Every structure is written in structure tokens, then in C-alpha cells.
Amino acid sequence: MCYAIPGRVVELKGKIAIIDYFGESRKAFNEFDDLQVGDYVYAQGGFLVKRIESNEALSILETFKEMFFKLQKVDSRISRIRGPEPKMVDEKFIKAIKKAKQGLSLTQEETLRLLRTTDSQQLKILFKTANALRQRHLKNSCCVHGIIEFSNYCKNDCYYCGIRKDNEKLERYKMSIEEIIDVVDYAVNRLGFKAIVLQSGEDFWYTTEKLIKMIKEIKARCGVFLILSVGERSIKCYEQMYKAGARGVLFRFETSNKKMYGKLHTTLKFERRIKLLEAMGKLGYLVATGSLVGLPGQTEEDLMNDILLTKSLKADMWSFGPLIPHPETPLSSSKMVNINTVLKVLAVSRLIDSKAKILVTTALETLDKENGRRLGLLSGANSLMITLTPAKYRKLYSIYPEKSGDGKEIEENIKETIALLYSLGRAPTDLGI
Ligand code: 5AD
Numbered sequence: 001m002c003y004a005i006p007g008r009v010v011e012l013k014g015k016i017a018i019i020d021y022f023g024e025s026r027k028a029f030n031e032f033d034d035l036q037v038g039d040y041v042y043a044q045g046g047f048l049v050k051r052i053e054s055n056e057a058l059s060i061l062e063t064f065k066e067m068f069f070k071l072q073k074v075d076s077r078i079s080r081i082r083g084p085e086p087k088m089v090d091e092k093f094i095k096a097i098k099k100a101k102q103g104l105s106l107t108q109e110e111t112l113r114l115l116r117t118t119d120s121q122q123l124k125i126l127f128k129t130a131n132a133l134r135q136r137h138l139k140n141s142c143c144v145h146g147i148i149e150f151s152n153y154c155k156n157d158c159y160y161c162g163i164r165k166d167n168e169k170l171e172r173y174k175m176s177i178e179e180i181i182d183v184v185d186y187a188v189n190r191l192g193f194k195a196i197v198l199q200s201g202e203d204f205w206y207t208t209e210k211l212i213k214m215i216k217e218i219k220a221r222c223g224v225f226l227i228l229s230v231g232e233r234s235i236k237c238y239e240q241m242y243k244a245g246a247r248g249v250l251f252r253f254e255t256s257n258k259k260m261y262g263k264l265h266t267t268l269k270f271e272r273r274i275k276l277l278e279a280m281g282k283l284g285y286l287v288a289t290g291s292l293v294g295l296p297g298q299t300e301e302d303l304m305n306d307i308l309l310t311k312s313l314k315a316d317m318w319s320f321g322p323l324i325p326h327p328e329t330p331l332s333s334s335k336m337v338n339i340n341t342v343l344k345v346l347a348v349s350r351l352i353d354s355k356a357k358i359l360v361t362t363a364l365e366t367l368d369k370e371n372g373r374r375l376g377l378l379s380g381a382n383s384l385m386i387t388l389t390p391a392k393y394r395k396l397y398s399i400y401p402e403k404s405g406d407g408k409e410i411e412e413n414i415k416e417t418i419a420l421l422y423s424l425g426r427a428p429t430d431l432g433i
Contacts, residue, residue: 290315
């Protein structure tokens, strides 16, 4: 399967390459020394990850061309908003929606008004507006990342997380460096993935040296955009991982409410997390961050602040997902959040940043197995993940119960994902920025 389509380099401006995809042009960072105008490349996450022979590229483009335009048509039909704004009693709500459509910034009061909506007609308008903005600014490309969860050991005891160190009932596993490399190699060179997230608990068995060796070997074997999600490490470690070839980090701040953060974590400090996120951005990483939705005591104001913090961190990818209470954690008896609350956060995020990559998290899929992904994609999101963790480990990576992808063959999951994307007119590609 194709998770990116080749583009043709039409211009080189220093480190930036301008790439043409069937008449649409996008930018990406070039890290190849001898790249020339006219070359064909794959881009992912705003970076060029692979070069491709022109004959091969042209034949891929030929087979994809018809599909590319067909999908765009389906997407623009689904995302179109028909007719004038409905007459509504709630003028403030409609005013906020109108402003967002015109690309104007929302005040905090307006943002809160949207997040507090429970009326079903208003919710529909909010989700549709977010989807229309996504279509207007980013067209129909949807990045599909593979995620490999390589260790469930963790030195922390986050109150929400099923792999916290105090969960003595959990059988622990760690994959060897060679095993991880083999899974990435298979995912990239056999299944066609172009972006892979490597995630684990905070497991310092994987020293900086081991991680660097792994990243270098992967980059030598695979043209892939590599995203690390390994928790709090020193800035030096992140610097070295970047040098070795990692280009993305997935690292949530979990909640912008400092007091709540303090209650949920005994070993981690909010300020350090934010400092690290800022440092990662400065190092050049694509930063994916966000928070948990549905934490006990969380208010709409907290959610608004989560969105605003994500924006102020200049995150490239926004990751908001529901808390799924895990029976072996102190939050076991928390109430399950309503799916509309999560969809509102995704939609308002889109209204606040029209260009962001917004993820449908695997936890949203767990919250609503039938429709979670589809609803997320129709509420402003444009990014998905597919679990590639080997089946024997998947159940053990139980940060929350009933994680999506449990018990499903990877190939089956890929097929279902592609079918869903096609039904919505989305192309499973990431065309860059
Ligand atoms: N429900 C949903 N997401 C969770 N995470 C941890 N525990 C849970 C849970 N019970 C998320 C955290 C973390 C990411 C790897 O998993 O937000 O950053």
C-alpha cells in the first residue's frame, strides 16, 4: 500500500524543496546532499524521507492519478457546507463559527462557548465547520503512521496509565533492538509505511547509546520518518537522537492544569515537561503533543487551555484522546468521557489552527469501536495510527483496556483503514507542508 505518493522537485531554496503533486505544490526539508530539480521524492512530516527513480515514480503516479482526483471530489462533496447559517437563538455560538470560517482568531470566551455546546444541532455545525476548514486548508491528505510499542516497562506511576510501575499484575516485555529494527524494516520495506512511531514506557534499559544505534540502523535500512515516544530523557539525548536521524517526537503534556498534573504524577514535574517540549521544537523535531480528555475534575476551561498550550508550543501534530479508565490504576472508577467532548476538542483545535495535523488517537477508536475514527476524521482530524506491535506483545501494552488493534491482524487493520479513508474521500498520504 502507498502511504505517500512520489512528488517531483520543482525548486530548491536552500534546505527547502518545493515539490509538485499533480499540480499542488508543498514544501519539505531536504536532507539529501545531491538532490536536483526534476528528481522524484517521498515526503513525510515535512521532511524528504526517500528518493525514488523517475521511472518507478511515474508508473506509481500513473496508477494513482485517477484515484487522487476521485478521492478529492468525494472529500469536497462530503465536507461542503450547504446553505446559509441556520437561524439560531444562540447568536454567540453562530458568531464564533462565522469568525472561524473567515479565518479570524477566536476570543477565549468564544472558544469556551464552542466547547460548552451540548445542543445536537450546534454540535453538528461545529464538527462540519471543522471538517470544512480541514478540507479548505489541507485538502484530503491524511497521514497514516504505524506505531510499534516496544516495551511496557515504566519507571513512572502516572495515575491514569495501565503500565505504571505499581501495576504488579501486568506481565512485562521488552523487545530487543534487533527485533525492533526488523519490525520497522518489515513495516517500511514490505508494508509500505513511510512514518513510524516507536513508543515505550519510560524504560531506561534502552540507554541513549542503544537508542542511537537503533535509529542509525533503521535510517540505514529504511526511508522512513521516525517519531520517538520514549518519555522524559535529557535534552542531550534528544539532541543525539536527532543527529542519528529521528525527526519527530510524540510526547504529551497530559494536562495544562498544573495542579491536576501534580495530582496525577508523583515522579514527573509539569515545568520540566514543558521545557523539554520547547527544547524538542528548537532541536528541529516535528512535535506531537496534547492531552487526555476526561480526567476527573477537568473543566471546559482546562480543555481550552490544553488547546491553547498546544498552539503556543507550536506543535505540528495535535494529539487529544479520551481517558479510558484502567482497572489497575487509581483512576479505575472514573467516569468514561462522552465522545462528543473529545470530538469538540478536535473540532475546536481545527478552528484554532487550520493547518495542524490533528490525530485520531487509538483511544478514540476504543471509546467508540464502530465509529470513533470516522467521527474524528469528520470533526477536523487528518491523521491516524495503525498498531504494528507484534501480536504477542500487543495485549501487554495495556496503557488502557481494550486497545484498538488487539487481536486484529495488521493486514486486516490496514485494509479496514484504507477502506474507511476511501469512503470519506481521503488519500492515505502525507504531502508535507
Ligand atoms: N487512557 C487513555 N490514554 C492513556 N494514556 C495513558 N493511560 C491512558 C488511559 N488510561 C496515554 C497518555 C500517554 C500516552 C502514551 O498514552 O496520554 O501520553
